[in-house]
Amino acid sequence: MNDRVLIIGGGVVGLATALALACRGIPSRVLEKSGQPGTIDRGDVIHEGALRLLQKWRVLPHEKSEVLNVPDFHILGPRGQRLFSFDFAKDLGCEAGLTIMRHPEIEMALERAATNTGLVDIQRGVTAQSWLARNGRVHGVVDSHGAEYHATFSVLATGAGGAFGKNLFEVKRLHTYKRHFYNLLIDGVPGVPSSGCYCLSREGFMIMVPLPAGKLRIGFQVANSTELSAYRDPAKLGNEIRKRFPGFPRTDLTIHEGHYYKLARQLAHKFVTPGAAVVGDAAHTVHPTGGQGMNMGFVDAEHLAAALEKARADPAAAERHLAAYHYERRKQVLSIQRRTHLLGVIGEWAPNWITITTMALSAFNKAGPMKRRFGELFMNVE
Numbered sequence: 001m002n003d004r005v006l007i008i009g010g011g012v013v014g015l016a017t018a019l020a021l022a023c024r025g026i027p028s029r030v031l032e033k034s035g036q037p038g039t040i041d042r043g044d045v046i047h048e049g050a051l052r053l054l055q056k057w058r059v060l061p062h063e064k065s066e067v068l069n070v071p072d073f074h075i076l077g078p079r080g081q082r083l084f085s086f087d088f089a090k091d092l093g094c095e096a097g098l099t100i101m102r103h104p105e106i107e108m109a110l111e112r113a114a115t116n117t118g119l120v121d122i123q124r125g126v127t128a129q130s131w132l133a134r135n136g137r138v139h140g141v142v143d144s145h146g147a148e149y150h151a152t153f154s155v156l157a158t159g160a161g162g163a164f165g166k167n168l169f170e171v172k173r174l175h176t177y178k179r180h181f182y183n184l185l186i187d188g189v190p191g192v193p194s195s196g197c198y199c200l201s202r203e204g205f206m207i208m209v210p211l212p213a214g215k216l217r218i219g220f221q222v223a224n225s226t227e228l229s230a231y232r233d234p235a236k237l238g239n240e241i242r243k244r245f246p247g248f249p250r251t252d253l254t255i256h257e258g259h260y261y262k263l264a265r266q267l268a269h270k271f272v273t274p275g276a277a278v279v280g281d282a283a284h285t286v287h288p289t290g291g292q293g294m295n296m297g298f299v300d301a302e303h304l305a306a307a308l309e310k311a312r313a314d315p316a317a318a319e320r321h322l323a324a325y326h327y328e329r330r331k332q333v334l335s336i337q338r339r340t341h342l343l344g345v346i347g348e349w350a351p352n353w354i355t356i357t358t359m360a361l362s363a364f365n366k367a368g369p370m371k372r373r374f375g376e377l378f379m380n381v382e
Contacts, residue, residue, distance in 0.1 A: 013280030287344030
């Protein structure tokens with residue numbers, strides 16, 4: 001393990017993997033097809049367990065204004081009433097609450113920290129095309145121009161959309177959700193709660209999260225992409241939001257971004273194959289109601305780096321250490337997937353069972369130990 005680890009994908013999880021390795025003195029080379037850090041906002045919420053990792057890796061925002069701490073979280077009913085609430089400091093002893101950074105700032109902070117280690121070589125504008133394999137073992141990749149990148153060990157961190165790792169790691173689609181997701185970035189609206197909110201209504205669930213610099217993230221379920229044309233009109237978009245959250249003010253909306261995501265639950269059968277491993281969305285996708293996809297990728301990076309450190313120190317047992325990572329991490333991911341899948345399914349059937357759903361959430365909100373355990377599971381992401 002004295003050679004550089006090759007990381008395919010330079011988004012947040014690829015850079016996190018490079019940082020987790022660098023903290024252990026292991027150099028890496030990151031290949032990223034994009035010529036610059038990502039600009040599309042996706043995951044913004046950093047949970048406590050992932051925040052501890054970023055602090056360990058010395059990932060700091062460029063400006064304090066790039067970070068927002070949200071002290072509480074609520075699930076609201078169809079009339080805007082609170083059904084379920086977390087005060088993170090009071091209920092969980094988590095003083096930071098939810099830490100919010102916009103996705104581009106997270107990626108740029110990771111890249112700065114990786115570059116500062118002196119152990120990470122980031123090469124942009126490189127598209128991995130195929131694996132270099134011999135005798136059943138991966139030895140690197142070939143890019144779209146035919147150049148070869150050799151490595152003792154490779155890590156795939158390309159995201160969920162690509163087919164590059166599907167066969168090698170046997171990625172399977174376990175469930176396709178009936179309703180998909182429209183993710184918006186708009187200017188903040190006076191009168192909207194400054195906490196994180198899920199809104200349940202007969203139209204489905206909606207997420208509202210305040211962002212730094214006075215922005216607001218809104219995501220809601222849609223049946224298909226044909227619905228989206230209406231939401232380009234700010235007035236129609238406002239009406240749709242008010243169907244899901246009646247307390248949303250009648251005001252002009254400034255829309256910065258809108259992205260449609262098809263939702264599916266996917267899981268790799270193998271997290272490790274001889275000479276390579278897979279992390280992040282390339283290994284597993286979860287329903288966004290849990291807000292855990294990016295956070296899970298950070299934990300992948302830390303656990304894989306720990307396994308590679310053991311393999312470097314004990315080359316004779318390298319395969320055993322990596323196999324242990326596969327079995328332990330896949331088991332953890334499967335448990336998280338089941339929880340987020342349950343939330344996703346609830347979001348789909350809640351419109352038909354809204355009365356039962358609101359009663360169940362209200363009752364669960366009063367069950368102290370169960371409520372605390374539920375919160376710990378989602379905040380720690382491990």
